Amino acid sequence: MAGYRGHLAGATVFFLGYLALLVYLYSMNAAYQQFTTLELLGYPVAMFALAIMFGLWPDVDTNSKGQDVFYAIFLVADLFLIATRNFEEAAYLGLFALLPVVSRHRGWTHSWWAMLLIPSPLLVLPYVLFPSRPLAGLPFYGAALVGYFSHLVLDGLVWRALRRTR
16 A cells, blocks of 8 residues: 555656557657647646546545645635536535545545546546547546556555456
8 A cells, every 4th residue: 555655656657658658659650740839748747647636536535645635626626616606516516525535445436437437527528528629538538547547556456356356
């Protein structure tokens, strides 16, 4: 079981492998030429931030650095929604923000289905908002998956699940 520094390091290592794979795939047919210089610099930074955040996310169900980070983000987002008079959205955000803390540690936040589901807005929203580029969110979703997966690996949950299936 890793602490938050271990999860940060793990997410970084897993992300670097993911980034190397993306660089290789995009260089095979010069697909990187479709991006501007700003995108070529900004996308990896944004994906790294996502990998780090989702590397900490599963521990939001206990008193941790990850919980501190995410609840600060939730607070700012909720205050913004209230200030812009989006009360219904603020209420839903508050409800969903409570879900991890009312469950037990290493409960649903440490599951494979949560790993796939929690970052899914990164995949779905670009598809809905930018129909001309339906797969624009795929690299970002992948970065979130890599970060989340690194957390599960470092907590030993992946190997334990594999042993149970044998």
